[in-house]
Amino acid sequence: MTRSFYRWALLATLTLTLAGCSGAGYLAESLKGHAGIMLARQSVSKLIADPATPEALRAQMASASAIRQFASDHLDLPDNASYRSYVDVGRDYVTIAVYAAPEFSLAPLVWCFPVFGCVPYRGYFSRESAVKTVRELNQQGLDVHVTGITAYSTLGWSSDPLLSTMFRSDRTYLASLVFHELAHQRVYVNDDTAFNEAFAVAVEMTGVRKWLDSLGDQAGLARYEAGLERNAEFLALVAKTKTELARIYAGTGTAEQKRAEKAAAISRLRARYRRMRDESWGGYDGYDNWVESPVNNAKLAAVSVYNDLVPDFLRLFDLCAQDYPGFYAAVARLGRLPKAKRADALRSAKSCG
Template sequence: TWCFPVVGCVSYRGYFDRAKADAFADELRAERGLEVSVYGVPAYSTLGALPGDFFADPLLNTFINFPEGELARLIFHELGHQVAYAKGDTVFNESFATTIERIGGVRWLSERASPQAREEYARYDGRRRDFRALTHRYRKQLDALYESSASDEQKRAGKLALFAQMRADSEALKTGTWGGFSGYDAWFARANNASLGVLAAYDELVPAFEALFEREGRDFKRFYAEVKRLADLPKAERRAALGASGGD
């Protein structure tokens, strides 16, 4: 976790220079023995905190040519960060933005997208859901292993076995349901505890936010107002209140 002015503490770091990111990753590995995940992202949010149109979040060439549904999903996610942001709670912030992308994406597709765009998005989203389900299953198994009474040597061996099985399962998806789609190959090739941890930040509280959206009558204004209220609470109270809405 790293702390900064304005945004508070976050559990990841962003760089515009890949070499600097790799150098810092090497430092963490060498000096602290940590597993690290370094990867590119197509977009980012300034949280709407910078003044003037000149500083507005840009539409970058890294995603502007995405298929319609994917482009809409990504924009909804990044705009979600401008609605509410809780300093020092990455899981809350990213899970909220993921909820917005899912709910907003479904609504946009049903009201604005062409049949072709809906079909294309269904293929993308189907693979993404398979990926999330697979990685979530192995995160749970690894958590159980690490929390067990097994020796460190047994845990290391178990970890290697679980990662190997996860990669084998991903290959089965690739050659089966995904029809040869290789878009996740690089992720699985370098998967480690750090990369699985990042996924947890984006997914962990989504069921709770979805339940809250239903509780607020599927009304975005009411939903946003409640999320903003939660964001202002201390972290423990925020999580307890969000859990009371029906999520984890």
């Protein structure tokens, strides 16, 4: 399922910590976790050159180094120190993200911080802190979704390292993460996570295609395209369910009636998915965990954040003749528009300019 990518507001952390604001404890914990990772960095080039480096790790570093250079040379992504160092975090996920939404609304809760604006999640290096937040949100009657995070970006405020969690799958997965996170350093708009994430996903998708093609890896490209097609079909199922739920929530039924109709809509989502998996996908079960685990408004909202605007960004990329500098400039111009007009301007764009 779609990955989530957590952004850390380091300057906001320092601001709130010094000011003694109510959010200082959370943000100070974030800074502490990030600082621990930064202190553990090892140079990728030195790991490759060191004969004591295990061969498997050396091969991973060599692949990551080539991907990182491709990002700057061919995707016009920042040529800086980010993703040129490595940290073994010693766990499956680097952070845990918590999303929340009202029981009868698909709009996620947002948390706001100085400098970097508002985001529809909170992220934790500490599992205990995440569990505490989940408990508090549940006590408020909110839908809550928790997901593990494999990579994050400080938006260029620090030299972000490659993390062991980024190597949990194949090199295509690694490339997608590197391209996505570097895209956030190219364009980032405060208070508009859906815009930022969809833009980064578009860079990720087009970048991976270009990278695989440059390698002459036609088999890998075919697998990637098949995965994108399945993802699009799955997102269409999710969109159908969201439409049904929006109608239910806007209706005049009682809370008890809406609760029952909500459960029925989610059951229909699962049934539709199983049919698609078994009849159209030949039994491919890559989305089983997402579907069979609890589905609620917070989980559906997380999917929307990363995906709803992606087709529009891909269309804009084509309008820009698939030229990355021109595309980034067009996205930056859209980012300067008022938020209320931004998505409509993206959808209605007739040219790159």
